[in-house]
Amino acid sequence: MRDHYSEFTSRGxxxxxxxxxSMDAFRQYWAKESLPYIGxxxxxxxxxxxxxxxxNLFKLGRMPLNSVLDINGHIRYIxxxxxxxxxxxxxxxxxxxxxxxxxxx
Amino acid sequence: MKTNIITPGDLAPDFELEDxxxxxxxxxxxxxxxxxxxxxxxxxx
Numbered sequence: 001m002r003d004h005y006s007e008f009t010s011r012g013x014x015x016x017x018x019x020x021x022s023m024d025a026f027r028q029y030w031a032k033e034s035l036p037y038i039g040x041x042x043x044x045x046x047x048x049x050x051x052x053x054x055x056n057l058f059k060l061g062r063m064p065l066n067s068v069l070d071i072n073g074h075i076r077y078i079x080x081x082x083x084x085x086x087x088x089x090x091x092x093x094x095x096x097x098x099x100x101x102x103x104x105x
Numbered sequence: 106m107k108t109n110i111i112t113p114g115d116l117a118p119d120f121e122l123e124d125x126x127x128x129x130x131x132x133x134x135x136x137x138x139x140x141x142x143x144x145x146x147x148x149x150x
Contacts, residue, residue: 001144008142011140012139012140013139013140013141014135014139014140014141014142015141015144016130016132016141016142016143016144017144017145017146018122018143018144018145018146019145019147019148020148021146021148021149023123023125025149027125029149030125038130039124039125040122040123040124040130041122041123042122046120047120047145048145050118051111051145052110052111053145056147061147061148062145062147062148063147064144064145064146065144066142066143066144066145067117067142067143067144068140068141068142068143069117069132069135069140069141069142069143070140071135071136071137071138071139071140072136072137073116073117073119073132073133073135073136074114074117075111075112075113075114075115075116075117076140078111078113080110081147084147093142097142100140
């Protein structure tokens, strides 16, 4: 998503990423990958639990969960990953966003 | 486990966390301002 961040910001969208790792791990990862969007460590998993993100039973970690919120804060798209790599591609997000931003929606 | 998952149309549950720069970020602060792609990561390791 990093390389396509401008496609989101040009549509007026912010990207917010929540993860189970510590603040230190987040800072290192964000710096290493030069990530431009908002990174929110959730080491006690309180927000992950709030959103019913599923635990990977076989490895440490979480199943990816991705969603798009409209300007009023309502969920317009949500995808609970079926496995660790089940993450929607950027085109999927952008299609949802373009539908939100179209005058008829 | 699937009974209480969040579905389209729901108001996204609000939360506040500290970002990597030390700023408090509240999800509801984006309401009325901009759409959000909200991603929950699997973990770096």
